[in-house]
Amino acid sequence: MKRAxxxxxxxxxxxxxxxxxxxxxxxxxxxxxxRHIASEGSNFTTKYNLKILIYCEEFQYIQEAIA
Structure with missing residues (x-):
């Protein structure tokens, strides 16, 4: 099923x-x-112990999020 x-x-x-x-x-x-909190994220986030979320923003389209 495709999501709208x-x-x-x-x-x-x-x-x-x-x-x-x-x-x-x-x-x-x-x-x-x-995953990040459990140190199962990327190698970079695990290496530098990056677990504190300081910003997040939601987008409908992946192209907008990447831009």
Whole structure:
């Protein structure tokens, strides 16, 4: 079944104030954040312990989220 509305998210993670930043795009922010918190996200986020969500914005189309 094809969905009429999609949810894509742009998000920014950090490890501390003025620390390392990571910008990501996902179709499921809840699931993806659980992975980051469990250190099962990308190698970069695991290496720098990026688990603090400082920004997220929702988009309907993936092209808009990436732009």
């Amino acid at each position: 509305y999609h949810n894509y998210w742009v998000y920014i993670l950090t490890n501390k104030p003025n620390g390392t930043l990571y910008i990501g795009v996902t179709g499921g922010i809840d699931d993806w954040m659980e």
